[in-house]
Amino acid sequence: MIRFCPQCGFPTSERVPDDDNRLRAVCENGHITYENPKIVAGCLATWEDGRILLARRAIEPRHGKWTLPAGFMENGESVPEGAAREAMEEANAKVEIIDLYTTYSIPHISQVYMMFRAKLLDPDVSAGTESLEVKLATEDEIPWNELAFTMVRLTLRHFIEDRKTGVFVPRFGDIRPPER
């Protein structure tokens, strides 16, 4: 929530700038602060035997639920670099990114998930500070009722479906309330 101008520290108010059509935080000096959606970059990484890397969240939201490693993309990196970094931070997992697999917009929280397929380069994985535990799961071991986010369920479902044919079709879509 923007209440003060990040450039000059003066209070802001919400108004539509002259050449714009949306409410923005504008300060008394006329500086405009824009807010935009954030990218969450992540991956579905598999070991040579087909097992899938999952991590159990040690943080909110969805503490205790299982997820694919993913997190906010940082300035100065590419999306696949962000996805690989998150795998390392959350699961001490060294991965090689294959391709962009699923992209989900979640407009009501202004986030865009971008999930890559990835190859796990070493099966020796372990929980990072944001995870309670990690595991390499066979399809039968996926905790479908204990997944953290809709995008995790959709990405896993598409992957398992596509793996039967060997043709991985990139997906994009929206996730709307009450889901997340």
Place this chain on the structure above:
Amino acid sequence: MIRFCPQCGFPTSERVPDDDNRLRAVCENGHITYENPKIVAGCLATWEDGRILLARRAIEPRHGKWTLPAGFMENGESVPEGAAREAMEEANAKVEIIDLYTTYSIPHISQVYMMFRAKLLDPDVSAGTESLEVKLATEDEIPWNELAFTMVRLTLRHFIEDRKTGVFVPRFGDIRPPER
């Protein structure tokens, strides 16, 4: 550039918060302000006869150069909604989004371009306030030496290549300095 805290207006300084590993803008009250990459959503829209919608930029950067309609995604919308909105704002073009076609990270400016294929629903297009002119271009009419951005050139090139076979393969990649 963040010099004051958007939450409380106190001055910020750059430091690494306790549970973090990156420099952030942190104020005297301990509020952390995160900065993240922005998504630029756009589309490659074609009319029934195969002509491609192009717009000539009336704004910097690359004033006067030709682009595919694209702009910063806004909070509260999905990526394809943002792409369609930009086509309307820049070219008064009503489009139907088909699929996500190219995704390019540009780490040195912390932007991610997401370009969709789209169907133009009405050939009656015209310049919006951010465009000098718009046109529906055949392949021979594409101004290759007057394109605004690398992502425009790459997206057009892939599209023209894929159109020969009718199989449109989603692409992702990075654009590094000195390109943009």
